[in-house]
Amino acid sequence: MTDSAVESTDRKILQLLASDGRMSFTDLGKATGLSTSAVHQRVKRLEQRGLIQGYGATVNHAELGLPLTAFVSIRPIDPSQPDDCPDRIRDITEIESCWSVAGTEAYLLKVRTATPAALEDLLGRIRNVANVSTRTTIVLSTYYENRPVTD
């Protein structure tokens, strides 16, 4: 079952914009059978409703000098301490994503660094600032990432 508050035309627009965030309203109109300004109104509404959270360019991190991707699982060392880990690590720029997860560990991070040494340094900073232990999984190869998933 799909959310009835987002109907077919809006879903189509979301799908198209998810795969090409710079598609023009004119082209979106051709693809959906709507006029340019009808599409324009719908997109603005989707943005206001928060269904479109933003637009971004996908950057080639390897070519940019950040070839090392890793997942870092995090567990607080002292369970009696207030757990404000996400706040404490927010400003660490190497962290691309931060989730809280069910299971043995409390948080999962996705990080990008230039070298193994930079990863080592990063892990040290995370442990220090948040008083946590870490478990790291290195990414060997990325088949695909952030593929549009709309249904």
Next chain:
Amino acid sequence: MTDSAVESTDRKILQLLASDGRMSFTDLGKATGLSTSAVHQRVKRLEQRGLIQGYGATVNHAELGLPLTAFVSIRPIDPSQPDDCPDRIRDITEIESCWSVAGTEAYLLKVRTATPAALEDLLGRIRNVANVSTRTTIVLSTYYENRPVTD
């Protein structure tokens, strides 16, 4: 150290486009102190060089009817079989990302579903089509995802 093949202005452009993929060349110019057409040339070059891999809209999956996010670790059951797992699962639309990783398991997937039952069904399909065992970590909350990491 940063990659000398991508210098400061290009990095700035990449950073700006990573956070706002629909920013106009005019505004990129104002933000970088370059003329519109200079920025235009640089962006086209960044696209051709593959440093910009594409543009996308960030979609609110919860509101779209896919509130459940999970990470699925994958291990082949029969190590003597050819390992074409990524090929076998490529057409499963619930899979947003697919990495091969170092460690006990061979692959890591990020998936989105509507319900726990849909996740159960998805895991069954993955195991069947790729002859693998799975270990699943449920995401409880997303603090942030795909934050621009450019240095």
Next chain:
DNA sequence: CGTGAAAACGACTTATG
């Protein structure tokens, strides 16, 4: 919510330093 038209703005090309 849709359309179509008009005005403002940005994209893209070409010529030039």
Next chain:
DNA sequence: CATAAGTCGTTTTCACG
């Protein structure tokens, strides 16, 4: 590789159904 100028397409707003 940068800039300036001109054309063309897109965005945005508006009045209206």
